[in-house]
Amino acid sequence: MARYDDLPYRTCVGIMLINPDGLVFIGRRASGPEHVDQTHVWQMPQGGVDSGEDTWAAAKRELYEETNARSVEKLGEVPEWLTYDIPRTVAGRAWKGRFRGQKQKWYALRFTGKDSEINVASPAGHKPEFIDWRWEPMKNLPELIVPFKRPVYERVVKEFTRFAGK
Template sequence: MNDAKERNGKRYRPNVAAIVLSSKYPEKVEFFIASRSDVKDAWQFPQGGIDEGESPREALLRELKEEIGTDQVEIIAEYPEWVSYDFPEMIAKKMYPFDGQRQKYFLVRLKPGAKIDLDTEEPEFVQYTFVPFGKIFDYITYFKRPIYKKVLDYFRKKGYL
């Protein structure tokens, strides 16, 4: 399951992504987004690769700890399918031999008292903010927008957002 999947001759890296809601959810719906340290003005949700032998849920908690300094979250829902996207040219070279990512999305809520710390062992983000639903796409990098829209629309239709 954790092996790269091929589709149309392309290789997709297995990956998890977290749509992180603030601890104020459900009273207030605010989304965590962060700006990458390696790509200027590239805002996104936390995400990362699934290691060999790791379940998507295990990878989710490990990646959150590595990227935002906490795994203190409650999983609210999981997107029912894997979604894939191709890397833009500027990122594809860095991610060789993969042509894109195959992702499992989770909707999570920070537990009360969870502390976000971007100063991790290998910082992936330089800054973060919480935004309402209507502001997400003012920030998110262009090539992630179609997938984010699809996943967020699903969670809205299911009544989570």
């Protein structure tokens, strides 16, 4: 097994889904080794980029796979990749021990559908990643995420605050 410091970052996308009232979708994670406590179990949709896949296409696919939502408009993106390291204590269990964390391309999307379109219980025929969801004020997001992802969420909120207005 490679040393933790030598492991690469997993290439991913993150999606901030913003409703017309300026609130953000957050889902309560069903499980996963990177969720190290029961307090910080909420997160925005995110997921891996397939080989050869464009990050915008990956963002739309991941959003659909995790929430069933397709009624969206692209608002913006963070210009550079954002990274986080997972704790060494869980690195061997997350992603089969192949990555030290993730590098993520973040997108802001406006949700233009009805809340009934969102289905985290059986999204797009995939295994559910969330067991619950809600709309949350953007400023609250960093406090809801596991601490090691907090700097990424703080940056995403800073970048996308301009989209929270109606």
